[in-house]
Amino acid sequence: DGGITQSPKYLFRKEGQNVTLSCEQNLNHDAMYWYRQDPGQGLRLIYYSQIVNDFQKGDIAEGYSVSREKKESFPLTVTSAQKNPTAFYLCASRTPVSGNTIYFGEGSWLTVV
Amino acid sequence: AQTVTQSQPEMSVQEAETVTLSCTYDTSESDYYLFWYKQPPSRQMILVIRQEAYKQQNATENRFSVNFQKAAKSFSLKISDSQLGDAAMYFCAYRRGANNNDMRFGAGTRLTVKP
Numbered sequence: 663d664g665g666i667t668q669s670p671k672y673l674f675r676k677e678g679q680n681v682t683l684s685c686e687q688n689l690n691h692d693a694m695y696w697y698r699q700d701p702g703q704g705l706r707l708i709y710y711s712q713i714v715n716d717f718q719k720g721d722i723a724e725g726y727s728v729s730r731e732k733k734e735s736f737p738l739t740v741t742s743a744q745k746n747p748t749a750f751y752l753c754a755s756r757t758p759v760s761g762n763t764i765y766f767g768e769g770s771w772l773t774v775v
Numbered sequence: 776a777q778t779v780t781q782s783q784p785e786m787s788v789q790e791a792e793t794v795t796l797s798c799t800y801d802t803s804e805s806d807y808y809l810f811w812y813k814q815p816p817s818r819q820m821i822l823v824i825r826q827e828a829y830k831q832q833n834a835t836e837n838r839f840s841v842n843f844q845k846a847a848k849s850f851s852l853k854i855s856d857s858q859l860g861d862a863a864m865y866f867c868a869y870r871r872g873a874n875n876n877d878m879r880f881g882a883g884t885r886l887t888v889k890p
Contacts, residue, residue: 693876704779704866704880705820712876720877750818762808762870764878766820 665689666767668753674775675740675747683738683770685753693756694736695764698722698749705752711736740772748774779869781881788857789889795842796852796884798867805829807871809843809850814864814883823865826850854886862888 666687675681687694693712697705707720711730725744730736740747753767778801788794800809811823826834826843833841838858842851854861867881 695876699818702882704882706880707877710876718876752820754820756876763810763822763825764870765822766812768817768819 666753666755666765668751668767668770670770671768672771672773674773676775678742680739680741681772683740683751683753683772685736685738685767686734687736687753687755687767688734689755689757689765690733691755691765692733692758694730695754695756696720696726696728696736696738697752697754699752699769700749708738708751747772779867779879779881781865781867781884783884784882785885785887787887787889788854788861790857790859792857793853793855794857794886796854796865796867796886798850798852798881800848800850800867800869800879802848802869802871804871807869809841810868810870810878811839811841811850811852812866812868812880813861814866815860815862820866824852857888859888859890862886 669684695710696708699705706722708726709728711717717728727739751770754764756764780799807828809826813821813823824834824836824839833843838855840853864883866883870878
């Protein structure tokens, strides 16, 4: 089935640790995104990538890093510099046609312990 | 900067009835897209409906329709014949242009459907 797969679904991070959230898509989409969602709030853009080996910061990129070595993959690393990382993280990709709609993965919960 | 405002943090509707969720946005652009996404308890964001600003006709998808008032910068979602499965958070979103990567989301409206 075509879609966007995020893993793990739940992740716990200790203070000072870096953790990486995986995002894989088999939709052949060029553009991919990472959003953060805090309770009671909408989504905020962390990073996006238009094509392989290129990515741009969104509104809240501090404390996060990404890579885009393959079209299908756009992993997000939450570094120890991110002081408040507990949140729900959503990966998305965008169709090049049909209104350029953004489609989302199922999300990953990150909790600091 | 473009902003999206959903003024109703919570709404409720009786099963089989109709409910309208409000959304306003602020932009000086003429080319943009508007979206409604549904987020059920599973937390996955699901596209409900999309509207291109250049189209005068309101978008419709089965029981879901929008009232797009471009001059008023209003984009409300109407859900007809509400079902229990419609219970979710609903987010209004705005994106400038066809290839722009900056999509702005409202804070969401939590819809409860009463049996």
